[in-house]
Structures are given as C-alpha cells and as structure tokens.
Amino acid sequence: MATKDTAAAAFLEDFRSMSRNGATPGGGVDRQAATVADGQNRNWFRGLVEGYGFDVRYDAVGNQFALLELVPGAPYIAVGSHLDSQPLGGKFDGAYGVLAGAHAAKAVAELAAGAGEYAPKFNLAVINWFNEEGCRFKPSMMGSSVFTGKISAEQVLETTDPHGVTVREALEAIGTIGDFSLDVAGYVELHIEQGRSLDDAGIKIGLVESTWGANKYEFTVKGEQAHTGATVIADRRDALFAASSMIVAARDVADKFTDDDGMVITSCGEISVFPNSPVVVASEVKLLIDVRATDEQRLADADAELFRRFAEVEERSKCEIVRGAEHLWGSKEYDRRGLELAASAADSLGLSKQVVRTLAGHDSTNMKDVVPTIMLFVPSVDGITHNEAEYTTDDDMVDGVRLLTEVLRRVTAGEFVEA
The missing domain is CATH 3.30.70.360 (Alpha-Beta Plaits)
Structure with a gap:
C-alpha cells in the first residue's frame, strides 16, 4: 500500500494533470458539459482510472461510472461529483471531488487486498455526473436528476443548448454515452465549500447537515x-x-x-x-x-x-x-448517521471539523433523497467560486482525500448502510 506521502504526491500530480484539460489563461478551466474540453477530460479520467484498475461505463445520459469490484456480487457504494465546469470557472469545483473519490476508492481497494482486519461488504463506484453545472444545458444537476428518477432520460437527451445542439448529439460527439445502469446502496460526496465559513474559522472539514x-x-x-x-x-x-x-x-x-x-x-x-x-x-x-x-x-x-x-x-x-x-x-437534512460517522472519522485523523449547510446545489442534493448520503466540504480560500481565482490549498485537498478514504473504509465495512 502507498505511504501517506506518496499517496498525497500521486493525488496532487493527477490533479495538476487534470487541470490542464480545458485550462484558461486566468488559471481556471472552461469545460462546459459535453464540449470538446469536457470530452477530453472525461477521456483523460477514464485512462487514469483504468490504469488504477477500474472498469469504466456510461449510462444513457452520459453519467460516467468507474467501478471497483471488492466483493463479487455485493451492492455498490457510490462516491463522486462532476467534471464539467462553468465558463471561465474554477478548477476545483466538482473535479476535485471526482478525483478525490478515485484516489480514496483506490486506497480502500489496497486495504481490501492487504492482510489487515478490514473486510469490505460493498463494491465501489466513482461517478462523474453529467452536466451538474447547468450552464450549457438546463437544468443543473441533470445527470443525477435522471439517476434518481426526477426527470426522464428522454427529456434530457432532447434538451438543446443555445445553438440547438441536443444533449444526445453532444454526448455522441464526444463518445461518452451508453446503456449502463447501476443500483447503489449509499452515496458520499466531497466538494470544496464554495463559501468562506471554513476558511474564516480555520477549520479543515465541513460536515454538511442540510441543503438550503x-x-x-x-x-x-x-x-x-x-x-x-x-x-x-x-x-x-x-x-x-x-x-x-x-x-x-x-x-x-x-x-x-x-x-x-x-x-x-x-x-x-x-x-x-x-x-x-x-x-x-x-x-x-x-x-x-x-x-x-x-x-x-x-x-x-x-x-x-x-x-x-x-x-x-x-x-x-x-x-x-x-x-x-x-x-x-427543498431544504432537507442529510442522514444523521452519516454525519456522525464522518465526524468520528475526522476525529480519528485529527482533522478539525464543524457542521455546515450548503447554499449551493450538488449532486448529493438529489442522491440524499433516494439513498443514505454523506456530504463533506474542504475550505475554499476567501469563499471564491465559479471564478478562475477559486482556490483550495494542497494541504486541504490532501486532508480531504484522507478523510474520504477513511469514510469510504467505514461505509464499505457496513458502518453506514447494511449490505
């Protein structure tokens, strides 16, 4: 298994490599859903995780699933966020959570293959949700809305951008559309806060208790x-x-x-x-x-x-x-058991924490309505977001991956949902 320092270095190297896809002169990214830049980044992510041993599939609306089978035939715990961005957006929003999910899942798989006491009861799926941002195609959180049954796949596929291009046409153009489907037993998402409460308080981790x-x-x-x-x-x-x-x-x-x-x-x-x-x-x-x-x-x-x-x-x-x-x-709470599990995990790693609410929408906003869900934040410097100047420090990103790994270890061991 990789050491803490080598795992951190590998994550940061991958993050910087990913951030070159669709990079903008101001230090951000422009990877609107199903554009060429988004397609390049999706393919980059596929190559990365396949090299780490994942199997990659796509569903009917372009949600991208990276699968790790730890226990043949067992249910899946999903972890993820989104790789698409706003125009001239930040490189951390969404993309950090997807890559962190991949590295955390990889670390959990290494634990499962080791000789320790950890015995997983679930498999892992890292999900890159399609069109979370909603800037090219409306509404936002589109892929997770279809996954959770809130809107139909056909409605999404016929939705057009301002130039009359349909979602179906755009996804076919970048080759990330399929017919895969997956039932999940629980969901975990890690995201930058997109607010300043953690940064102002000098707190490492936000435990999200509810949405606005x-x-x-x-x-x-x-x-x-x-x-x-x-x-x-x-x-x-x-x-x-x-x-x-x-x-x-x-x-x-x-x-x-x-x-x-x-x-x-x-x-x-x-x-x-x-x-x-x-x-x-x-x-x-x-x-x-x-x-x-x-x-x-x-x-x-x-x-x-x-x-x-x-x-x-x-x-x-x-x-x-x-x-x-x-x-x-609506304004709804996340699973209280998940909040307590994440708090305990943060304590075990010596990471300061506080309970927060999310002003922004995330794919977990949809997922929490259908499966037990945990939402976690790391600080955003000065609360800047949807802006090329968006920034989260390397240390905070690495601490988030460490926490996510521990949360996934506990969740896949059966401490959150039953197998």
Whole structure:
C-alpha cells in the first residue's frame, strides 16, 4: 500500500494533470458539459482510472461510472461529483471531488487486498455526473436528476443548448454515452465549500447537515419592438425595462427576508435580449431568477413576495411575463448517521471539523433523497467560486482525500448502510 506521502504526491500530480484539460489563461478551466474540453477530460479520467484498475461505463445520459469490484456480487457504494465546469470557472469545483473519490476508492481497494482486519461488504463506484453545472444545458444537476428518477432520460437527451445542439448529439460527439445502469446502496460526496465559513474559522472539514431550499425559474418577458428615440415612454412595452425591474425586485426580496434568524439569496445569472439593438426597444427578454433560503417557510414567503412584485412589474411595464421551466429543491437534512460517522472519522485523523449547510446545489442534493448520503466540504480560500481565482490549498485537498478514504473504509465495512 502507498505511504501517506506518496499517496498525497500521486493525488496532487493527477490533479495538476487534470487541470490542464480545458485550462484558461486566468488559471481556471472552461469545460462546459459535453464540449470538446469536457470530452477530453472525461477521456483523460477514464485512462487514469483504468490504469488504477477500474472498469469504466456510461449510462444513457452520459453519467460516467468507474467501478471497483471488492466483493463479487455485493451492492455498490457510490462516491463522486462532476467534471464539467462553468465558463471561465474554477478548477476545483466538482473535479476535485471526482478525483478525490478515485484516489480514496483506490486506497480502500489496497486495504481490501492487504492482510489487515478490514473486510469490505460493498463494491465501489466513482461517478462523474453529467452536466451538474447547468450552464450549457438546463437544468443543473441533470445527470443525477435522471439517476434518481426526477426527470426522464428522454427529456434530457432532447434538451438543446443555445445553438440547438441536443444533449444526445453532444454526448455522441464526444463518445461518452451508453446503456449502463447501476443500483447503489449509499452515496458520499466531497466538494470544496464554495463559501468562506471554513476558511474564516480555520477549520479543515465541513460536515454538511442540510441543503438550503432553492427555486430556480426561467422567464420570458414579452413586449413590443419600437424605436428608442421616436417612441415616447407612454407608448412603450419595453421588455428589457420589465426584466430589469424583475431583477431589482428579486434583490429587494432578498433584503426584505434576511434577518438575524435566517437568510434569503436571490440572483439573476443569465439574460438574453432580442433584438439587442442600440436603437430598438426590446421586444423579448429571457432570464433566469433563483431564490434560496435557509428554511421552507422563509423560502415560501420570499417566493410569494417575488411573484407579487412581478405582477406589479407586468402592470407598470405593460409587458407579459411568461413563466417557463423551473428547478426546485427543498431544504432537507442529510442522514444523521452519516454525519456522525464522518465526524468520528475526522476525529480519528485529527482533522478539525464543524457542521455546515450548503447554499449551493450538488449532486448529493438529489442522491440524499433516494439513498443514505454523506456530504463533506474542504475550505475554499476567501469563499471564491465559479471564478478562475477559486482556490483550495494542497494541504486541504490532501486532508480531504484522507478523510474520504477513511469514510469510504467505514461505509464499505457496513458502518453506514447494511449490505
């Protein structure tokens, strides 16, 4: 079995090699789902783990499974995250968790092959979930949503990007689509925090107890095209004015429902304007708005206020606001037994820890609804994320892999779910 120092060096070497795939000048990566860069990275990962003894398969929506059989015929424990990124994103988000999962699973397999007391009851599957980010194809967390039965594979395969390319066409182009299926008994995910609480407190490990609730909406605002100089304000049905008012209203809702007892976050991360001419009043605007909150009632109250404000925007702007696709998840807890197992594992390794909640969505957000799930964080320096400047130190990454290895050892030994 590799020593602690050699295992750490091997992980960091692999991480730096992986980070060259789709690298950007600013030190991040651009590997949007099923693009050439994503395909190159998926193939790189396949070559890496096959060299480590894994068997690699793909399902109907491009989820990538790296399998290690420790006990022939036994159920599988899954571990993973995602390799796709945002445009000009960070190289740690998602990809760290997939690679950490592979190295942790490899270390557990070495333990199983040794002469110690460890006797696994489960096999291991490292999963690279398709299109977690949701920037090229919507919604986010797409692959794990299909895996957990929340949306259909056919719906996903026919989903198009802004250029009209379907998911099916994109996956076929990079050769990472298949017909594999797998039942799993439990799931573990390691991720960078994408927040600053661990970094600010100097804590090594975040034990995720629950998700925030989130409502993500697509809207189309319909107005009427006109001349920006010749058309007086009273005669305008300006879709861009209406959309802008919606964005301001969302920010006001966040301020209104945030206090010492809880928080609401609202955002607009994408907007497109037609015809987008400097002398034309916009006739149509498409935008995405999301609202997130710490508890269900606060989310429901903020959501109701948001739509009340949107009705006022419709009346003032004389535009029509059409509600389109939506992606919703509730504020739910992770398995308490998993939290306790991870805390004990961190203590055994001398790693400081604290209980946290996740503001962002992760594939574990879906998985926890169908199987016992453990979610772990390592620090993000200054909380920077979805940004080329995103950073987690080598020491923190290595400590995360050490913890993940110990968690997987305990889980596969039957300390979390029954075989």
